[in-house]
Amino acid sequence: GPLAWNRGGIPSTLGACVSLEVLNMSGNFFQGAIPSALKALMGLQELNLSHNNLSGEIPMFLVKFQLQKLDLSDNDLEGEVPFGGIFSNASGLSISGNRKLCGGIPILKLPQCIFSEGRKRKLGEKTKVIISVLSLFSGAALLVAFASLYALYYKKGKETAVVGSQDIENSLSNLSYQRILKATDGFSSENLIGSGNFGVVYKGTFDEGRTTVAIKKFSLEHKEASKSFMVECEVLRNVRHRNLVKVITACSGTDYQGNDFKALVYEYMVNGSLEDWLHAQPFGTVEGTSSAPKNLNLLRRLNIAVDVAFALGASSSQF
Secondary structure (H helix, E strand, O other): OOOOOOOEOOOHHHHHOOOOOEEEOOOOOEEEOOOHHHHHOOOOOEEEOOOOEEEEEOOHHHHHOOOOEEEOOOOEEEEEEOOOHHHHOHHHEEOOOOOEEEEOOHHHOOOOOOOOOOOOOOHHHHHHHHHHHOOOOOOHHHHHHHHOOOOOHHHHOOOOOOOOHHHHHHHOOOOOHHHHHHHOOOOOHHHEEEEOOOEEEEEEEEOOOOEEEEEEEEOOOOOOHHHHHHHHHHHHHHOOOOOOOOEEEEEEEEOOOOOEEEEEEEEOOOOOOHHHHHOOOOOEOOOOOOOOOEOOOHHHHHHHHHHHHHHHHHHHOOO
């Protein structure tokens, strides 16, 4: 049953209970923020903090937990709902009754967050924008996989890489869950690039920072995620096109809890994502780049739509 405590904040001493797997603290009068001390409870599988008076933002450390169920409903939480982990699993997540929350995966149907200048937008918003731009082209279902990491730098003939493509493939040929975990700093939110329905994309570094890649970690709690993994492996392995980001390698195994783990490793696009370019503030810089201020006019936007359509045509020919 739920734990009963006196009125006040959640006790930070709970952080010492590192063997906890299920923690139910619903229906109490807890106030204040969710304490950072709880980040030590890495073994938690179910966490219920519903029907309290908790406030503040949802802590990012919950993304790293291997939670199967998370109930934060009927509190006074605010800010952006994180991406990744349990927050990509709508069936195991409950956050209703927190009217100040925003963002999150589209199925949560929360209002969009008002981002400060330069803050990253997520792939869910990007998907809607790109599909509207390419409404005249077929194969829109593949846009998240192909357009999210599309870059414009090839137009100027400048290709920037930390090491050669063949060297990267050789160094990452036998990639394990342990190496990916280390490369992304434990799938840290600071390395988060974006999130979609079937996975979360992180920036990863190997070889002591000399090799930078993009790692798509699939959310296998979704029924179609494994199928999406196989489709992307098959299509992107066989297709070579200048407008498609290259798949370097794949990883399929289990994590430290024995759960299935699947990931794809892509080339890292140093000039940012297509969404960042399309929605950059006028004469503003694209986040993650050191380039001069950019402003895409109508002609360049049309060229982008045509280029992505060519990429879709190349990929759809594999089916």
